[in-house]
Amino acid sequence: MKATVYVTIKENVLDPQGTAVQGALHTMGFAEVGKVRIGKYLEVELNTNDRAEAEARLKEMCEKLLANTVVEDYRFELEG
């Protein structure tokens, strides 16, 4: 089974990279651009067919390592 994990910076935490990219897009003439937030995208292959187990284990992985929950949020999708 394959998991796709998204790690994003919490709404109340400044994202300097996103702000810089937003500024660059404005400079390039993309005036319609509002806020830009940059995050991480991870593909994780799991050797299990048990969906409930996979979800529980992924949550643990996210809380312990993949995200720093002081400054980041996470969500994941499972397929297969």
Place this chain on the structure above:
Amino acid sequence: MKFAVIVFPGSNCDIDCYKAVEDTIGQPVDYVWHTATDLSAYDAILVPGGFSYGDYLRCGAIARFANVMSEVKKAAEQGKFILGICNGFQILTEAGLLPGALIRNTGLKFRCHQTQLEVVNNGTAFTNQYSQGEIINIPIAHGEGNYFCDDATLAELKANNQILFRYAGDTNPNGSVENIAGISNVGGNVVGMMPHPERAIDQLLGSEDGKRMFTSILNAWREQNGAAVNS
């Protein structure tokens, strides 16, 4: 008093820390590899700067799961002195030994220069040789030194006098909350800071204001263990 300098793959301030202990206070010091499983012989543990595990995922995120870190946690619980500098600070926050997190500098640039720090709390084992409010000159070298914590944590830091250093005046180089440059845990025995005192131990290096962090630690240890001890 015996010091350990923890070495991870990618640490690059380990030698500076080791030499700083030798040169400033002349105490025994060992390099301890990240696979070590026993730190009971040491009274103080330095977690040096660098780019442990290439800063992969997040700075310090992978180092915190190294074998030696459970020993560092144990030492912290025993009240031993633990100082994390730069990447060491990032590792200690990732490990949950210090509150908050270090995120990307607001200016996005890696900043490498001298900074003026205000000593906000000189009543700790790490700062007792400074005067309260003294401005000291200590260099920084980081791209992710922007200290962040939520409002509740910030209120606690203030209430418990856990803020040890701030960037003085309007010189904040990274956007950190309330100009924070270094903090301690509630117990006061675990400290993390982005600036590098181990790089400021000789005028030839631009400043010797970092020396007194090491003499502070030795002083605190001697007070704990009887002033006459000369080891």
